[in-house]
Amino acid sequence: MNPGLRATIDFLLYDWLRVQALTERARHAEHTRETFDAVLDTCERIAREKYAPFNRLVDTEEPRFDGERVVLPAATHEAWRAYAASGMLSASQDYDVGGMQLPYTIKAAGNAFFAAASVSIGAGMLTVGNANLLMAHGTEAQRRAFAQPELQGRFAGTMCLSEPQAGSSLSDIATRAAPDGDDFESDPLGPRYRLRGNKMWISAGEHELTDNIVHLVLAKIPGADGRLPPGDGLRCMFHMMNEARIGVGMAATMLGMAGYLASLDYARARLQGRMPGPRARTLLSRRCASSSTPTSNACCWRSGCRPPWRAPVPCPRWRRTRRRWRGPSTRWSTPPAAGACRRAATFFITNCPRSGRACRWCARATARAPRCPKTLSEPGGPRTGPPFRGDTA
Secondary structure (H helix, E strand, O other): OOHHHHHHHHHHHHHHOOHHHHHHOHHHOOOOHHHHHHHHHHHHHHHHHHHHHHOOHHHHOOOEEOOOOEEOOHHHHHHHHHHHHHOHHHOOOOHHHOOOOOOHHHHHHHHHHHHHHOOOOOOHHHHHHHHHHHHHHOOHHHHHHHHHHHHOOOEEEEEEOOEOOEOOOHHHOOOEEEEOOOOHHHOOOOOOEEEEOOOOOOOOOOOOOOOEEEEEEOOEOOOOOOOOOOOOHHHHHHHHHHHHHHHHHHHHHHHHHHHHHHHHHHHHHOOOOOOOOOHHHHHHHHHHHOOOOOOOOOOOHHHOOOOOOOOOOOOOOHHHHHHHOOOOOOOOOOOOOOOOOHHHHOOOOOEOOOOOOEEOOOHHHHHHOOOOOOEOOOOOOOOOOOOOOOOOO
16 A cells, blocks of 8 residues: 555544544544544555455456356455454444444545555445445344344345436336235335346345345335335435445545556656756766666666666767658667667667677677677567668668
């Protein structure tokens, strides 16, 4: 994980939002900044160890159905177990149900590490939203049977809303819920219905991560007179939908943040260009001499650096060559850099007298060197034939 991410989150939480003030409220009175930091430390560690190293893997090894079950990479199973064991699924719940009564802001900040590490692995957002809906609107039996196993990580949860003909227009859904028998209302878990219809875009809809998956399905109940009586299903579902919107926004933000931090590190680490003036050759020579050996990475003469085994030999022809160059040849397509030697701007046509292969050094440098320190063969064999257009004899 990029260390800049933790510094940014700490600044947002403590300097901008001042979340430590939430400990003055009765619900969070047992928390301090130390407990908040401990939660963030745990989330950062799990994200660094179980999520980030497999971010590319879960893209290349997509979920597949083998005829009986959905197969996921083993890294996804390990990440889920680590996340469930951390207690983050029930972090905001009451102590009585195994929660930590964390402020939602701290919980969201902890989940930010997982989204930044690998937004593809996480499946906890809908599970938590499913459980929160049941805790708020379900019966006591439904909470025990479905919500609590979800908060413990034994069950997963989804929401089934959109249909092929009704994306965000949920009033147009066609899925129907018909009573299941004459005694459908006598079930201890609540009225029992048979569903008929089609749902789509069910995130984490089928997998082997948990023992069971709880699907909250939005459907219409036909009335006895043929009309559809009003119900509380959509109102209850918005409890989960609004929470999911916040989670998706957070995941998108952290995905962009991760890309920004990676780009920033790359820009800082990648040295390019050189300083004008007489000091450029000296500074580049010192840097190159500390990292190059005749048997490893060779320095490029066009950079003006001095290899440790040879004094710099600038090509005397680069000015004329640059002016006369008319574009890429039919065999080599890399144009010369501005102000650079034509022979040093691409692979060179000069064959090494020892290896017989195309050498990356200009003719004068190769002729003076006791041996060619670095050669590069062309895919079709050594370069032979007439010189490049614009080359001088």
